[in-house]
Amino acid sequence: MRGRRPLPSGLGAPSDDPGASLAPALDVPWLEPFPDARFDLEARTDLRLAWVAAVQYLPARQRAVLVLREVLGFSAAEVAEQLGTTVAAVNSALQRVRAALAGAGDAHAVTEPDDPEVREVVQRYMHAFEAADVPALVRLLADDAVLEMPPVPLWYRGSGDYGRFMERVFGMRGTGWAMRALTANGQPALAAYAPQSGGGHRLHTLQVLTVIAGRVARNVVFADPRVFDAFGLSHETPADQFRGER
Template sequence: MTMSEVAQMTVDFTREAERCRHELRVHCYRLLGSFDEAEDLVQETFLKAWRARDTFEGRSSFRAWLYRIATNACFDVIDRRPALAVAEGVPTADVPWLQPFPDALLDAEPDAEVVARETIELAFLAAVQHLPARQRAALVLRDVLGWPASETAALLEDTVPAVNSALQRARVTMRKHLPQRRADWSGEPNPREKAVVRKLVEATERCDMELMASALREDVTWTMPPQPERHSGRDAVMELCASVMVGPGAFGEWKVVRTWANRLPALANYARKPGEELFKPVALDVLRIEGDAIVEITTFPSDRFPLFGLPATL
């Protein structure tokens, strides 16, 4: 093969692979729940595919071939992880590797299919993490991506009956873990949800505990991956908020920048201590709202701010 032919092969491979980058990243993210690991595995997928390019025989599409490599790479990660406790309604705190996915990146590719809220929301991702690897892949490939059973079986190198069986078991487990009112979710925030977000922003910036409490449902939960903490109930959540917003342990003044993660409203919180000039990053809160109240807050460390394009200081 001449140098020019090698160069053209490289160009063709890169072009075809890059067309799949976005969807492969979302696919790996759904399987793993970790944005950082999904990013790494897409790169690993491309490297493995390039090294094995001579073995691609065209029996499936190039896209399906990349999906097989990416899925198997995800299986390797899943196999190395500790098993999660099996219980109904397990909160996001029980998935220490869970990370948010910025909506800006979900929508970055102009030709990419719209990622539906119910297939990327944190509650869905946390539930998926409780499935064995092959059930997890069967669910994502069949129910989320809409692959036929035959193509899914080919990717997993299994039979159609085995894939259908894995899918049914996965669906049963998912029903145990997903919020009961999940079917009521809409693709866009409604006016009541927007009002709740505005109320929480105002309450935070004013350190108004009474107003903040009014934005929370009585059974609200607050989790903070990767920390194994779960605060349940409005009183417990308000006690935590008060510890950093009022009294001797207060962080100082607060400012909030609104953003979006996993098709949910998210708030980037900044605080300025007494005597300091700038507001510094504290944490990113992703909100799940039902009706006119917040039912779940998932807080992520401020190291996620750069990924969301958020300023280092205010």
């Protein structure tokens, strides 16, 4: 597993069971999002494309080389040391990455988080999620939308299975969610706060969205407290915390 940072979609086939077990796989060093505040504008653009490529196209080793070399700016020798390989192997992997991305049209079709169309899609997704309105969420999804939830190895492909799983989530957690918009990996992201019985909300997940052609094509959902802390997110909040942040 050394050097690997997978997502669930890289480890097995999608599920079609909305009631499947949500047991986490804690022995896997899952791919995690980066707070955009750590990077300048140019680096965020590179990071956005690297993330999209990582979750959709590249094997684990090539994904690691792409992020370390092209986004974080490590030398080939430094990357080789971190991954336990050779400089020649790192350079070869980077060449394969560039060849793969040259034909990956969807990666370059992903628009910026502040693109007006993306902002509208994200706003509509937020409102639908807050209302626990599954049909409205499904209307915003691409037909082959992917939902994955590290450290849970379970994942879904297709708007139908996505919607059925969301029915399970809202059935368990209820309505009246609160959402906060932010960015991660140069992409739109949402902090989702679940309602608490005594009032207010508790942080439930950080969701990183990939929006292509006006639809949500992928949602990578993180529930690891370490991810929350990396983004400086409050774990609990009053009910009206995010009013006015739209």
